[in-house]
Structures are given as C-alpha cells and as structure tokens.
Amino acid sequence: MVNDRYSRQVLFRPIGKQGQEKIQQKHVLILGCGALGTANAEALVRAGVGKLTIIDRDYVESSNLQRQQLFSEYDANERMPKAIAAQNRLREINSDVEVEAHVFDASANALSPLLHNVDLVIDATDNFDIRFVMNDLFQKHHIPWIYGSCVGSTGMSYTILPEQTPCLYCLLNAVPVSGATCDSVGIISPAVQMVVAHQTVEAMKLLVEDDAALRSKLVTFDLWNNYYQTIHVERAKKENCPSCGMEPSFPYLDYENQTKTEVLCGRETVQIRAGGVFDLDGLAKRFVNIGDMKSNPFLLSLEYQNYRLVFFRDGRTLIHGTNSIEKAKKIYYQLIG
Template sequence: MKDRYSRQTLFKPIGEEGQRKIGQKHVLIVGCGALGSPNAENLVRAGIGKLTIIDRDYVEVSNLQRQQLFTEKDAIDQMPKAIAAKKRLTAINSSVQIKAHVMDATSQSLTPLLEDVDLVIDATDNFDIRFLMNDLLQKVAIPWIFGSCVGSTGMSYTILPKETPCLQCLLDTIPVSGATCDSVGIISPAVQMVVAHQSTEVLKLLVEDEDALRTRLVTFDLWNNHYQTVNVERAKKRECPTCGVEPIYTYLTYEAQTKMEILCGRNTVQIRPNREVYLEELADRLQKIGPVKRNGFLLSMEYQSCRIVFFHDGRALIHGTNSIEKAKSVYYQLVG
C-alpha cells in the first residue's frame, strides 16, 4: 500500500509532509446526503486519519441520483445513511478510523463529538442546524466549510473563527432564496461543484496551508453559466451576536431553537420554528410540489402520507405521524 497516495504526494502543496498531516487529522461531517457522502469519500480516499459522520436520515431511492455512496439495496433496506456510508467507506479505505452516528445534530449531541475535531464540513439541509453549528463552532474555535446547493446553483465559504465573517454575518449580506430540492429539484453536477470547493478547502486546512485558502464566497449557476466570487470581508460585524466583540451565541439558547412536540392522541407533531414563515411565499414554492389549499389563516397540503398545515404565526402541524424525526424531515424538505 506504499504507493496508495503517490499521486497526491507528487502534488507539491501536499507532498510527503502534507500527507503525514492528513493522516493525523480528524474531520467531522454533519449530514451524509448529497454533500456529505462525496466529501466523505474524497477524504477517505485522501487518507484522512479519522472521520466522524452524523446523519439522522435513511437512504431513499430518490437519493441515488446524486448521493454517490449509496446503492439500490441500501434504499430497499432503508439503511441509515451514516451506517451505509461507513460500510462503503471502510471498503474503500480500511485504514481510516470511521465513526458513524445516526442522530440529530443539536448543541447537546454535537458538543461531545468536537473534542479532538480539527474541522467540520457543513453538509446539512437546513439553516436551523447551520446557525446552531455557526454559534457552536465559533464558541469552540473550530473552522468549518459552509456549502449549499439547489437546482443548478450552489455556494461555499470557508469560515475561520475570529478571522473571517461568520454565517450570521454572511446571510445579513447574501440573500438566500429558501428553495429546496423538493420544490425546484437539483442536478448532480451542482452538488459535485460545491463538493469540489469544500473538499479542496478541507485539504488546505489539513496540510496547514492557510495562505492558499479561498477568502471569498463562491456562488454559481451551472445551467445559466454564472460563476462569481464575492469579497465578503466587510460583512464581518463588530456587533454580530456570534463572532462580534461580545458574542452571545443566540442559537445555542433554548429560546432560539425550533420547538417540536407530539400532540397527544392526534397522530400529529407540532413544529414552532425560530423564525417567521411567510405563507404567500411558501405557497408559491409548495405549488411546485403539489396542490396547496389556502384561506386567510393557514395553508395546507398533502405530502409523503402526511397532511401539513402552516399558520401565520409560523407554526406547522404535521398530521399522520407521531415521529418527531419524520415530522422534521417533512418540514425541512418543504420549508428549507
């Protein structure tokens, strides 16, 4: 196996010394779907020392179009993504220490896993978790690579605590559409483009070549031939509650978290988000998925054997399940 990484070590910015450093590092990937599975494969093939994967979901047939670690059998067996990924990754490189956790990412569940982590890859599918990660990783000073994609578009940015603008700073400057893969779809090359940017930045950090890091936000639309890098240095705010001079880490507080509860005897889960949901805008997006019913107070639709009702105050009722995990999955697929 001596020559396993020979082509990588021939690349001068990595070399033998860089390869040694890669083999000593620990990366945590939050989410093992479209972005998480190829990032994990890239790192395992590159010889990462230790990889931890967190994912709360299981493999479905609709994942196979873009989530490259999984097979039809994984979908038939409804294998948890983290477990299916670990099995495949171990077959690719048995020398990598891989930990797989089938769980939701919360401040309580993430904190114990960060003890010896060198950096984190964002491969999540919603901004509730991203904002939580943003606060937590700023607090413990661990760098992370933000990434998102939908349709033919994507973006990525490298966040270094105490140095760069954080996600909170960025999203006060960069608009986010709120579109989801379930409402507008996604093409695999858009995923691969984001992964290419994320994995490359990870390698730079692993070999400790911070001078080579990309300091700009990358955005692109492959279908419409747009590619842009944005200088966001001025986005950093002294008063930012996450990375400012007096951080308060709002998203780590109970009040800022999305609340979920099973309604007794109703086969229903209620979700109370930590942000406003605009029904008119939401209705326009959901109509691309299926029929939407509206009145002056709420909107509702049928989706994945559930009936979902959204209210003006932001609440949502997911009828047809007592599973908080399923309700969250349905909610984030629809709302983003």
C-alpha cells in the same frame, strides 16, 4: 506512514510527503450525509484523512440515489440510516481510515461531546436552523468549518475561520440567499459535485495547514446558465455580531432558539423531536394491527392511512406525505399520544 496509495497526491507539491502525513493525523467531522456529505466523505477517505466522523438523522430512499454517492439500491430497500450505509461503504474504500457514524438529529447538546480533537467540520446539512447552531458552536470552540449549499443548478461555498472571517450570521446579513429547495425546484448532480469540489479542496488546504492558499471569497455559481462569481465578504464581519463579535452571546445555542418541529428539505416530510428515546420493540407491538411495518436495529417504519411514519431510537419521528406541521402533529398524537 505514507505509502504508494497516496503517491499521486504526494507528488502534488502543495501537499507533498509532509502534507500527506498531516492529513493522516487529522480528524474531520461531516454534518449531514446526503449529496454533499457522501461526496465529501468519499473524497477525504480516499485522500487518507486520519479519522472521519459522520452524522445524519435520515435514512436512504430511492430518490437519493440520483445524486447521493456511496448508497445502493439495497440501502434504499432496507431503509438503512444514511450514516451507517455510508460508514459501511467508506470502510470498504479505505480500511486505514477510522470512520465513526452517528444516527441522530444534530443539536448543540448532541454535537458538543463529539467535538474533542476535531480539526475541521464540513457543512452538508439541508436547513439553516442547524447551520446557525453550528455557527455558534464552532465559533465557541474555535473550529473552522466550510459552508456549502446547492439547489437546482446553483450552489455556493465559503470557508469560515473563527476570529478571522465573517461568520455565517454576518454573511447572511450581507449576501442574499435563495429560498428555493430541492423539493420546489429539484437539483442536478453536477451542482452537488461543484460545491463538493470547492469544499474538499478547502478542507485539504486546512488539513495540510496551508492557510495562505485558502480562498477568502464566497463562491456562487449557476452551472445551467453558465454563471460563476466570487464575492468579497471581508467587510461583512461585524464587531457587534452575537456569534463572532467582540462580546458573543451565541444565541442559537439556547434551547428556545432551536427548532423542535420542522418541514424537511427535499420531500413532503415533517420531523417531530420528542423528549427521551423510543422503545422500538414496544412500538412494534403497539402497531401490530395498525399497518404494514418494517424495521431494522435503528428505526421502525409504519404505513398508516396515506402516510409513512419512521420512528428513530433517539426520539425522532418522520411523517412522510405532508408538509403541514399541524397535520403531522395530529397523526403523531393519534399513534403516540
């Protein structure tokens, strides 16, 4: 039911009362709860989306606070999982919206059970390994999704509609993408907000089912150098694309093509994914004489030599203080075996 809370949004003719009612019936999934994820989540919750599912594998650190809204110094001090901290804040913003949070590393197997009745997915991830998995998974399930990325003062966004537009695999074979990361060149918050503006407005068009208003071009910009461009990419769509072509094979849904060990964007950190789950209480007993520990119901943080290791219940470990996968594995095996 539409109330005064959304009155200014309802006055906007392309949305109106009917559009607002549609928004309140829709389910959006946001993959990643960093800069792009938190800003998109807040905008959609304030707009009155019916249900929001947020997924993130990481926890809040002080360096996040410069650009990742929804988080506070308390969240950073307590090393709260980003998805949980965001969920807590979003529920305070709009208690009428159902907000579901998951703390795990996204994979095809982990995501698939959550896609039931999802109307739209917003990309707020920080690496192309999971984006290619997303691309195949959402093509297979016919779910539209909105790609977004930013680094430095630059960013880009594109709306991907299964069976209609080029998919991400098609796109990256046609449009060059910078290899820069937040860790190497930094990032400013206005670049984040610009990408979010493009993602959120496209999301609202899809939620009110105004497909005619959707942007068909890829947007790219550099705020610092006053550059803005929209690029026609329709011809990038390929009939033999393994993800969206006439006979798709969805190669990135194969376990062999998914990363198990990776260097994370934004800081000197390596993630290692193990089979099974961690007994955090058991690890705490094992590490009692190893180094300083801090824990909450979701993770255990251990200071070891010049590194910090964070163990999550879902079997993941973040090794902070190195970009070397080999070194990270050595430290990991020293402690875990």
